[in-house]
Amino acid sequence: MELRDYLRILRRRWRLITVVALLVVSAAAAVTFSTTPLYASKARLFISTSSATGTSEAYQGGLFSVQQVASYAELASSRRLAETVIDDLGVAMTPKELVKEVSAESVPDKVLLDITVTDPDPALARTLAQGYAEAMTDLVRQLETPSGKTSAPIKATIVDAASTPDSPVSPQPVRNLTLGLVLGLLLGIGLAVLREVLDTTMKSAEELTDIAGAPLLGGIAFDTAARQQPLVTSLASHAPRVEAFRVLRTNIQFLDIDGTNKVFVVTSALPAEGKTTTAVNLAITLAQAGQRTLLLEGDLRRPRAADTLGLDNAVGVTTVLLGKVSLDDAIQKHTETDLHVLSSGAIPPNPAELLQSRAMGDLLARLREAYDIVIIDGPPLLPVTDAALLSHMSDGAILVVRHGRTTKDQVEQSIDRLTRTDATVVGVVFNMTPARRAGSYGYGYGYGYGYGYGYGPTTREPKRRLLPRRSPS
Structure with missing residues (x-):
């Protein structure tokens, strides 16, 4: 993905990113303000050796002190030292509880040892830190004093006494x-990118x-x-x-400037993408x-155009193809406009055979001569083959794609x-786009008959009495 792709994702998914960021900040605020404040008090010890007469002895003594500081830092978390502090101060804590509040750190390449105590009570934190520092000096003296001697070659001295902290x-x-x-x-952007990658609509x-x-x-x-x-x-x-x-x-009229008669099929990949409303x-x-203009209802399985216009679909394409009604008698006129409509007629058991018959070709030829433009409301492409057959017999197909629902694979398959x-695919119509974008135009074949494009009988009641017919010639 290029930078502009990420910018497009940010612009499109900014609501998701904002919501995720607010949720994380809210969670952080809840944890922060519900946590008990902790205060830290620190005491610093200086580890030194006894006086040396020569430079070489002083250097070796310094190296020895540096090496020992790391060991003393480990002793700060010992149970023995914790028990000593508890006994000296008389605090109501167990050694295990006290050890959890204490940390010791040796300054790298220095002979300094920092002992820090963290506690919800700032005064107690200072008392414990000072008690630990004093106990550590005694422990160092005990450990470093050779047997039979009264003084140790190395000692710990408190150079910075513990103080009461002001802020947690x-x-x-x-x-x-x-x-x-x-x-x-970061999480919101990650989710936005993931959703964009997984969303193929x-x-x-x-x-x-x-x-x-x-x-x-x-x-x-x-x-x-x-x-x-x-409508x-x-x-x-x-x-x-x-x-x-x-x-x-306007764009339809410019598709074929030199052509005098045009027949176009309006179709879509799947149902519920707005093809019938678009065609009507x-x-x-x-x-x-x-x-x-004539609107021909070419969906002989689930016709909806005549119902949308409030016209009768008892007679239409199927009855004309079967010779039961003449074309002139089958054509209706929409009362509110000068639009002529040829509805589907009775639902046949063999729609595909009727649509690719010679009679259907002759019917389209007659309509092409009688009208400036013929719009065919075809069935969806993927569930059945009817729309592809009609498109082959016409001047081209107009593919209706529903924003945020039709997938890339479905468009490619169509x-x-x-x-x-x-x-011929003469053009596409982007349907149900967000209002802010409309003005600027931006699974295999498992659809089958599960979308209702089967051959089962459909019962219909006439909408109204047929209006007077108008001859197409």
């Missing part, structure tokens, strides 16, 4: 909260066009009211969603621009399915 050494709020913030940011318009190998025709922002008001005719003329479909309409609103917007049938 633990906890340290500023340090803890700063470390918590740094660790929280489409979130970038540039990446989408690279994978699809087709231009971006438009971006439709996510609208919570779209489920209750799916652009129910919105104000200046609404952002309406403007988005106008941009899409695109057709409405084209009709509002004065173009002779493009592959279209190219295998020699269909």
